[in-house]
Amino acid sequence: MLVWSLQNQKQVRIERLAATLPLPIQQNSRRRHIQRFLTLNALSVVLLWFPIIEAIINQHFKVGSQLTIAMDKTQWRENNVLMVSVIYQKRAWPIYWCLLGKDGSSNLEEQQKVLRPVIR
Structure with a gap:
């Protein structure tokens, strides 16, 4: 809920x-x-959230259909968050995220770190 x-x-x-x-x-x-x-x-994102988001995706998308995945970085108060989401009906469902320990843009290593669990 x-x-x-x-x-x-x-x-x-x-x-x-x-x-x-x-x-x-x-x-x-x-x-x-x-x-x-x-x-x-x-x-735990991996143990709790992944099965929930997987069930939601399986319910709304047919096997073999195309998913739109977005990666975004946002500053929320003092937290710099890098997030990967799936887009569905103009809404972004967060799949995985990590807090960056710095201000500014993310680098390739940080982007790979947040994408790896999603691609698996």
């Missing part, structure tokens, strides 16, 4: 996600649940 809520929102803010998440609890409780969920150490 959280992933689909993220796709429907133009801005990623915990307060907005809590307001739109269809759970039968108060908004403040939803906000705290989302915060706790996002800070879990057990969350």
